[in-house]
Amino acid sequence: MSEDRSYAPPVFKRRRLDGSGRSTPRAEHASTPGPDVPQPTDEDTKALDRDWYAGDEFGGHVFGDDMHNPFGNDYSAWEKEHQEAVKAEKMSSRYDARREQRNKDNDAWETNRMLVSGVAQRRDMAADFDDDEATRVHLLVHELRPPFLDGRTIFTKQLEPVPAVRDYQSDMAVFSRKGSKVVKEARQQRERQRQAQEATSMKGTALGNLMGVKEEDGDSAMAIAGEEDAVRKPDGETSNKFSDHMKKKAEGGSDFSRTKTLQEQRQYLPAFAVREDLMRVIRENQVIVVVGETGSGKTTQLTQFLHEEGYGDAGMIGCTQPRRVAAMSVAKRVAEEMDVKLGSTVGYAIRFEDCTSKETVIKYMTDGVLLRESLNEPDLDKYSCIIMDEAHERALNTDILMGLFKKILQRRRDLKLIVTSATMNSKKFSEFYGGAPDFTIPGRTFPVDTMFHRSPVEDYVDQAVQQVLSIHVSMDQGDILVFMTGQEDIEVTCELVQKRLDALNDPPKLSILPIYSQMPADLQAKIFDRAAPGVRKCIVATNIAETSLTVDGIKYVVDAGYSKMKVYNPKMGMDTLQITPISQANASQRSGRAGRTGPGKAFRLFTEKAFKEELYLQTIPEIQRTNLSNTVLMLKSLGVKDLLDFDFMDPPPQDTITTSMFDLWALGALNNLGELTKLGAKMSAFPMDPSLSKLLITAEEYGCSEEMITIVSMLSVPNVFYRPKERQDEADTQREKFWVHESDHLTYLQVYSAWKSNGMSDGWCIKHFLHPKSLRRAKEIRDQLLDIMKMQKMQMLSCGMDWDVIRKCICSGYYHQAAKYKGSGEYINLRTNLGVQLHPTSALYAGHPPDYIVYHELILTSKVYVSTVTAVDPHWLADLGGVFYSVKEKGYSMRDKRITETEFNRKMEIETQMADDRRRQQEQIAAEQARDSRKKTLSGPVKKVVTQGAVKKPVIKRKGRNF
Structure with a gap:
């Protein structure tokens, strides 16, 4: 690629439907934005930070959050365009269908005349028909289950599902599903106002620019000086760490915080008044439950109390938080109170961001970070005290840590565990740890x-x-x-x-x-x-x-x-x-x-x-109402073979466990007996969704590790495309320059490669409507994933421009999220029959829809959209996802399908029976060896032991036991 800063990737033709329903090629060379391209504002940058730090710890997408949603709530225009396109496509389809039927009728008549006249033989014509039929590939979807999910095995004590509401027919449940009427009316009113404003305004349009209509100064108007500053920045060297961009003082606060010193504020907190009593209870007990209202100081003061008492000399003092933003902000506050630099004595660690050093004594982190540390250090030896903060929220990782600590505390009697909670649930925590004492920090409450x-x-x-x-x-x-x-x-x-x-x-x-x-x-x-x-x-x-x-x-x-x-x-x-x-x-x-x-x-x-x-x-605890694929994989990696034996505070439902185990089995992380495979063990080393982990691992086999690690990094950050309201058409045009029409995943690869080729320049990003901060964060994640892959001794290989290899590798991680084109812009999920549509931002949206796709995530507005999509060959789905799909051969009937599934299940039962027989045989051999060893020990020599002054009877001394 050229090193010229003005480089843009090759432009692909985009085909759109015109009014007649026919597709028309779009201009191949879009105009380059002028010097007035709007720069992402401070608010845009802050929004990216909020999306990143307030997101889920494992990076999974959740309906209702806009982390990967480039348009936020601005869907109406796109949905209107989509409806018009679908309508045009239906009209075109009816026209094409009539024309195709006429052609078929003509072909049939011609064929009949040729056969009657003897010009052609029937076998020749049949061969032609067979060739035509062979071009269409159909997949059969199988309902295969591994033997450990035959319905007879119990994985949890909670057999029934836990509903999200107590009574779905109750008034409050019905009203919550309906939503607020005034909110819907306000949403419609805003949309009408927006459309009216767009209809009367020429600012930002191509015609407006031609006529010299200038943009009003606003949030999205770019200061040219700002662009120049961005160009002059040391390219690629800017850090995205929260700690590197913090202000010395908070941006706001109460009158009390502005008029009192930090030490005076500390002494005013309720926790400070009971410090001596609290530390005495901690010294006398291994586990303690601290109950205190919000604002009592338990989060910021407990770690400092322990440090001042010398607990930091024996190891680090760790404090877990359920949210990333809390871990960072509390660490910042404690560092200010102790008058130290954040990252030295006081630090924090979240997914893909570690702000600690060898000097760190007090470490704030998300519960997910501590959970992953337990994979490499089962006893958490580097910690002397652990504080589980905000435990009453019952976050998923918090509940898993609770169960792990019951075993860790038995092995490490020197470890102190402090569980902090609001007034709710404190008794339950105490009972879970065998009647651990609870200490209440008195609050200032009134009736x-x-x-x-x-x-x-x-x-x-x-x-x-x-x-x-x-x-x-x-x-x-x-x-x-x-x-x-x-x-x-x-x-x-x-x-x-x-x-x-x-x-x-x-x-x-x-x-x-x-x-x-x-x-x-x-x-x-x-x-x-x-x-x-x-x-x-x-x-x-x-x-x-x-x-x-x-x-x-x-x-x-x-x-x-x-x-x-x-x-x-x-x-x-x-x-x-x-x-x-x-x-x-x-x-x-x-x-x-x-x-x-x-x-x-x-x-x-x-x-x-x-x-x-x-x-x-x-x-309802999160563990009883969310997907547990990551959790099950983590527990299996920690050596928990039977989930029924794990000490959950509130066990997850059986259906949720079996669904998660089935997904892991389908990905190859579990074998047919429900045990962790080598692939599953490798997947657990990556702090991300199992599908993304598998992509990185299988990429080595396909020889595209370099490309796949970039794609996964880009999927792990907030949206990289910038779309200001006043320049939406220009932004879309620039976005299309990066499109790879077979794959959104490859589009992300194209963006990253072009950014890297242009020196990771912020100015280049702004010209092409890209968020430089998101790209820099993707680079940081890529570097960390590269370190993990090196630790796993995985090779970094490149496939060059052979993008079919990358698409096949993507298929290997997403074949459980595959969909088939139904028509009129709609796809059907092969496994669930859920109707979905391509998201308007997809590179596949405007082109000819492929028959089969795999997708990264779903986005829910008024419709269900698939986002980040890749077109795949149906044969790949059958080869890589054989547990779900097979290619329907000619003459293959539903009876044959049932026979195939029956044979698979019979094979699984035989394999399970053989495994059970081997296990019983091993247990029998072990029991016989133990009996033989005991017999040999009993037949050993007898020693007489005589003490002075008395003759004692012979004592048979055996190892560990006297007879």
Whole structure:
């Protein structure tokens, strides 16, 4: 490739449907963007960071998060275009079908005339027909099961599935599925306004640029100086680590934090007042449960107390967090309090980012990081103390660590385990560890008057707005905290409160402040600022305000009664974010927010009957409602042969376990007996989804390791394509330059290769509408994966431009997510029959649809889309995914299919029986050897032992035992 900075990859022809339904070639050479190409703003960069740090620890995609979604909620235009294209394709299909039928009729007539006249023989014509038929390949889908999943084996004590809601027919469950009516109306109104604005505005369009219509200064307008600065940066050397970009001081905070020193703030915390008693209990016990409200200081102070007491001399003091952003922010705070550089005495570690050193004594990390460390160090010897923070959230990895620690603590009597929790679930943790003592950090709480709604509330957003206005105009001073489910609900609530407040005559002043995890940190910090005199604050938040942060001055709480929960959808084979009723424990925690600084009131937008009959007592642990493929693979790698023997605090359902084991078996990670294979052992070394791990391993066999490690790295970061609202057409044109029409995976490879060839320049990224930060992060991940592959002694091989090899390798990791083209733009998942469509951002979207594809993930809006897609040969699916598919041969009937499946199952049963016979034979041989050894020992010489002054009877001395 050329080293010229203006290089762009070869442009591929894109075919679009015109009004008649016919495809038309697009211009081969798109115009290069001018110097006014918008640069990604600070907010865009912060959004990428939030997507990265707030994401799942293993990097899996979840319906409802936008990590790999390049268009966010802006789907309407694409869906409208898609509907028009489908309509045109249907018209074209009907026209083509009629024309094809006429051609067939003509061919049949001509064939008949040729046969009658004797010009041609029937066998010749039949051969021609056979050749035509041979070009079409059909796959048969088999329902094969390994013998260890024959339904007779029990893997868990929880045999029945755990539903996400207590009663699916209850009022709250029905209302949560329907959603809020006012939110839907607001969404439609925004779309109408956007379309009207686009219809009347020429800014940013090709015609507008031609006529000299200039862009208004806005968030997406690029400062040319900024582009020049990007070009002048040391290319490829910029770090993406959170620690390298932190500001010395927080971007906001309360008046208390601004007027007090860090040491004065420490001494004010409730945990500091009980330090001596707390350390005494820790010294006297190996396991202790620490109970404290949010804001008590248990997260930041416990590690410092242990360090000051000298526990750091015997090993590191580790503290696990369920979320990445918490691990980093808490480590930053503790480093500031101890006046040390982050990464020295105090550090953090998350997936693909390690900010520690040899000097590190206090280490904050995600629970997933500690779990992976236990693979290489089963006893965690480098730690003297482990703090399991926020254990009440019952995150998946937290529950696995809980079970592992029961065995580790038996082997390491010197290890201290401290489990911290909010008031909920503390007794359960104590009982799990054999009655471990619990220590309560006293909080400053006041009585809260809780009020239920008289009748079921159908639209919780509309009712919350009414309740806020009622409180504001008729009740005493005091700030309001409203609990909502997510960003869209929060934004609509804030807009409606302000709109209805403006309609009142001279209403009291109200400061409306939203907060959710995707909001920039400086805007989040505003909720801690004191309001002006005579102004009441109304904070609208997700469940982040339940336990993760504390806001002083809250006197009124409005609880909608819902939250977003990650739930495994077996039909789609993925985790989804669903709006579900909260638990009784969550409701109590929310109400308690009103009693932190004085007596308060809590308004619950559900009835008391619903509270008692429709809400679970506790939130369902994540381990009972999510996909467990990674977890099962991890446990198998840790030597847990029988999952029934593992000590789960709450065992996962049988169906979830069997589904996960089936997926691992299909990938080759488990053998026909449910035991870990060599491939599975290698897969567990990579901190990512099993499918991606398999891609890296099989790439060595196919000779494309160099290319595959790049593709996997690009799949592990937020979206690399930048699409500003004012330059969407230009951005799409630049994006198409990178397209490889057979594969989105290869498109990512094309982007990375071009970026690398252009010196990893930020300026080049901006010109081609790419996020430089995402590409730099992909490079860092690639380097870490390269280290893991070297540790596994895997060769780095390149296939050059033989991209069919890469596509076949991709098929080897995704054959369980294959789909067949049905027509009219729709594909059908081969295994589940789920109807899906190509995502508009796919390189395959506008071209001729291939018959068979494999995909990386699903995206759910008004439809189910497949994203990051690769076209595959059906023979590859049959060869690599033989447990699922086979090529349908001519004359192959459904009876033959049943015979094939019966023979497979019979073979599996014979293999299982042979394995059982071998195991029984080995046990019998071992028992016989033990008996022979005992007989030889008993027939040994007898020694007489005589002590002075008395004659003793002979004592037969044997090894380890006296007779």
